[in-house]
Amino acid sequence: MTDITPGLLMIIASGFVPYLPHHLRQIFILIAIAFSSVSLTAGAGMHWTINILGQELILHNADNLTLPFGVVFHLAAALNVVYGWHERRPVEHTAGLAYAGAAIAAVHAGDLITLFIWWEATAITSVFLILARGTERANNAAMRYLLVQVASGVLLLAGACLYWREAGSLSFDIMELGSLGTWLIFVAFGIKAAFPFLNGWLQDGYPEATIIGTVMLSSFTTKLAIYAFARGFAGTEYLVWIGAAMTAFPVFFAVIENDLRRVLAYSLNNQLGFMIVAIGIGTELAINGAVAHAFAHIIYKALLFMSMGAVMYRVGTANATELGGLYKSMPLTMIFCIVGAMSISAFPMFSGFTAKAVIMKAVGYEGLIYVYLILLAASAGVLHHSGIKIPYFTFFSHDSGLRPKEAPMNMLIAMAIASVFCIGIGVMPTTFYQILPYNLDYQPYDASHIVGQFQLVIFAMLAFTFLMRFGFYPPEIASTVLNSDWLYRKFAPFIGKPILTVLNKIAEGANTVLISFAIQIMARILYIFKHPVMGPVTPGPAAIALLTLLMSVLFLVNIL
Amino acid sequence: MSNLNQHLRKMGNYASLFLVFLGILLIISEFFVHRHGEIELEDLPIFPVIYGFSASIFIVVVGIVLRRILMRKEDYYD
Known part of the structure; x- marks a missing residue:
């Protein structure tokens, strides 16, 4: 079995x-x-x-x-x-x-x-x-x-x-x-x-x-790819820089995206970057970090998508412009969403903290200072769009006038279980680390690390508060933000359509020429059939044509 | 202004004050905790404070610039 x-x-x-x-x-x-x-x-x-x-x-x-x-x-x-x-x-x-x-x-x-x-x-x-x-x-x-x-x-x-x-x-x-x-x-x-x-x-x-x-x-899908990289390309240096780029770029897009499920898709992309960096480093510590992060990430990302899904199920939208003030109507969903948000933001006592700490340690250990600083900034960025933007614009911000019911019981149970895992992994790192591929003797909870992490996340939150209070934070606007899919949704058709039109014209022209040739050949063949060669008489045009054809074939065979 | 909006405003004020209080506590804690990071730069006094705050501002500023370049109407692809 x-x-x-x-x-x-x-x-x-x-x-x-x-x-x-x-x-x-x-x-x-x-x-x-x-x-x-x-x-x-x-x-x-x-x-x-x-x-x-x-x-x-x-x-x-x-x-x-x-x-x-x-x-x-x-x-x-x-x-x-x-x-x-x-x-x-x-x-x-x-x-x-x-x-x-x-x-x-x-x-x-x-x-x-x-x-x-x-x-x-x-x-x-x-x-x-x-x-x-x-x-x-x-x-x-x-x-x-x-x-x-x-x-x-x-x-x-x-x-x-x-x-x-x-x-x-x-x-x-x-x-x-x-x-x-x-x-x-x-x-x-x-x-x-x-x-x-x-x-x-x-x-x-x-x-x-x-x-x-x-x-x-x-x-x-994406975590399968992470596994595949960990198995096939661990220690490939390109991955370090690709991963660093992955952590950084989606953060900017997430800030201006209005569809909150799309914001989560950007943040998913950013989280994959952390794992890719670790796989690129490829040491036992780093691979442990990548796997730990993938494990924790699957659960807290699912939790965040679940909470947005629950909101969407009740109100029919996940657009920030149409949401707000739902904390009273959907308090449990709000709590679970905040658990997911705190996990992805790597608050101490939540799963993101214990998982990401291993990656950061591996990056620091290898002396990759620039990569480390990019990941640190990306961590602040994650906090911004997944940690704050998602719960803030959904459950707080302003009164959207929506008064939905709480999420269905089955959704709440699933979110509760996911939350328990998020907190469980956060508070019991040693147990969690036992499932990792290599032995890991690491304790993320020391005073230095806890204070440092709190300083990072709290001051990132204060930056958000500062920007909101003084009106600098970009307002949510119902819009489309161009992404790399623009290349095949707009750019390729834009370039490809004229080329295809020209090629089509050429093909049509060639077709016309070929058809006219074929018509002429058919006409000749019909003529030969209608004028068969008859007896020892002066050869008519059909006989001459047939003779010419035979002579041509013989000539060709001869020279070949 | 609706009741809920008033509530939200109040909550926002309290949350902001609480964050400021936490921030002050965390800066003070630098004097009591020997904080050290994974890289040397991180060992500088209140490095995570400055980096966390400035990185967040930077991300939003870049986001605002990016919006001018990449934002299109909602039905752009339709």
Whole structure:
């Protein structure tokens, strides 16, 4: 039983989900997740391999790196089931279960082909979470999302084939960046990890998904990419600088974004940057930091998306311009949102603090001063947009006139569980660190660290207060902020349309010429048929034409 | 002004005062706690205070500039 790839049972079970009645369906999904998680107890090693066309595919590979991702992916999948319990339509539950299963199976892939299969499966299953929204805008976003995700898979497959030729192995293990194959794999991972300029799909697609869908999406795809980088490219120096850029850029966009779920998508991008930096450093301490951060991040980011989803469920929007003053109507949602906000802002006693501290220590230990300063500034930025902007504009700010009911009970329960994890990881770091890939003898709670962190976050909050009080803070405006998806939504059509028009004209012209040629040839052939060569008479025009043709063929054969 | 808006204003005032109070406490704590960071620069007195505050201001200022360049109408892509 434990040899079966974790996640596979979830994918199989998803086939039954649409046929089950509402409550039974949710229980069935939870049972499927529980059964799937049993495979996590298999321990380190290769537990399931198959031979296809002379290639050994490793379907279930487990080690210290797969375990934390396996655990947190199962946990996130279960939380999503509780959060979406009220939803009677089966589409999100079916897609969500298969999507989570595919991500979990991908984490346990021991070779690049198996990884590719599950990599693409995450794309195909997750797109239904956007399509389920049912609006034209969501459908368009879903198609763009799918194109980008499938492109990532195609690059991965091409890279895997080249890598197989170069290295003679398909094994998914540490790779050295240099050959075309490894670069293609690197870019494929980079698309899913939302590298700068490859990130447009994330902020474009996630906020267009359904309420439950966005929570599900936030947990798996990008963290699968983080896992893939940690396994394949740990210690690749480029990642340090790419990651540093990832932490910085989204912060500025988040400040001016009006859709709060899109703000969270930017902050998700920024958090991935911290993990990418740590993977780029690649030491045991840094990899521990990346994994710890991924683990904690999945939960607090899901919590934040859940709280925004709960608000959206009640009032129908997540735009800051339309929200405000909901603290009285939705007090529990507000509390859970603030727990998520304090976690992502790395307040002491919350999960972000214990996880991010390990990364910062690793960066400091390597003497990467500029990177350290960028990450520190980005931490202040996270506090600004996720820590303050999200709860402030939703629950406080001004009276929006909205008086909704509190979130449904199932949503509250899911948010409460996530909050317990956020605080639990924050107050029990030593227990939390035990799940990390390498031994970690580190205590984040000393007076120096606590005071330093409080100084950073409190003065970042004071800066926000100062800007708000004196009217310098940019007002929320219903708008679209251009992101890298602009390149393929506006720029490429702008450049491509005239080129295509010219090429079309040329093709039409060539077509006309070819058709006229064909008409002439047909006319000649018809003429020959209508004027057959008859007896020993003076040759007519048809006979001359036929003779010329024969002579030409003979001449050609002769000279060749 | 609605009741809720008055409430929110009051809460905002209290929260601001509380933050200022916390800020003062944290600056005073520098004299009692031997604070040290992961890099040498961080060991400078009240470094996180200055860095946290100025980084936040910088981010918002850049955000304002960025908005002028990148902001479009809500239906820009429609």
